[in-house]
Amino acid sequence: MKIGLFGYGKMGKMIAGMAEERGHTIATKVDLDTVEIDYASFDVAIDFSTPEAAFENITNCFKNNVPVISGTTGWLDRYQEAVELCQQNDSAFIYASNFSLGVNIFFELNRQLAKMMSQLNEYTVSMEEIHHTQKLDAPSGTAITLAEGIMENSSYMDWQLNGTGENSIPIHSIREGAVPGTHTIAYDSEVDGIEIKHTAHNRKGFALGAILAAEWILGKKGIFGMRDVLNFT
Template sequence: MKIALLGYGKMGQTIEKIAESRGHEIVARVSSPENFTLENADIAIDFSIPDSAVNHITKCFEAGIPIVSGTTGWLDSYEDMVALCKEKNGGFIYASNFSVGVNLFFEFNKKLAQIMAPHNDYKVDMTEIHHTQKLDAPSGTAITLAEGIIETTPYTAWSLAEGQSIKDNHIPITAEREGTVPGTHIINYKSDIDTIILSHEAHSRQGFAQGAVVAAEWLLGKQGNFSMRDVLGL
């Protein structure tokens, strides 16, 4: 499989090592969103920045190149990209987190939310911790977790907790930026009596990168808009 890496920061470089170890070839390493080629690529993997993601995804669909995107912070345009994927008969996987462990964590989160929904004494809040170079807050993973809770509980939205009061029907998310932390997500269900905690701590970028390569392997030759639930058969 010949891969174009759209975004060649730390994640892109980690993906490169894992892809090559699995027998794939990197044919493009793109740092500039305005000037890049997809020539010779079978598939693209995008871990860039929010301002570049839509341009990358659009160019891939127009060139007939399937794309796996792990860039967060651009989701106001997500439905437009899904529509363009359908129009161009493209192949597309977006995930806020490609780690197999995190995607299992998403499922645990939904199940716990279903169990907790009738128990009004418990109030939910969330904390996410990432490295200081992360540009968006809260993380895409935290947003996905919040959406999983909203599906089956009285909560209707999430709010970034920055000292302001939070509506009772909003999930407060605290975003912390510390050192080189790859990613930690903590969900608390608190009552006056006790606290139930569900958490996931990434030890490195390896899980994110390997999951993205596995997703690209799965997507090659397919048309449509997919998720990591499809990739993992969840």
């Protein structure tokens, strides 16, 4: 598989190394200084660029019949527009806030727990996410996905960053050290508490998941998610 890698920061470099270990080729590396892109030179694009560049990177690939795997956050106000352009160009697209296999299992556990707790009004939910100090956005995209999973399966209507409100999920964001990512969902009542937690030990899981998604999407058309890649039903 020949990969067009959009964004060559820490994640991009890790994806490149792991892809080559799995027998794939990085056909092109697109970064801030890249002027011309030969879209015919790669089979699939993996985008871990910047919020400012992501939409253009993704939609240009669709227009050139290249399927896209994107893990870039901060551009999702244009997500639906990207989906429509993908469909118009009969291409394929997977966006995920987190490609880690463990995190995607955690997403499923979170949904199931939210369903189980939805009838137990004596419990209130909260979330904590911890990341390294170089991560500027808060809450994390993973935390937002977790909050959406709770809202879809309960009476909670929205989430609030570092705050509380009726029918809102409080998300506490902490930035410290070199933490790759830790997410905790807690349900508390007067008598006890229940927690589920995912801790990333390094970024390799994110890179592997993105490559597995790229391998999976070849030959397909449409809009997919990691639930499709992992065959969760």
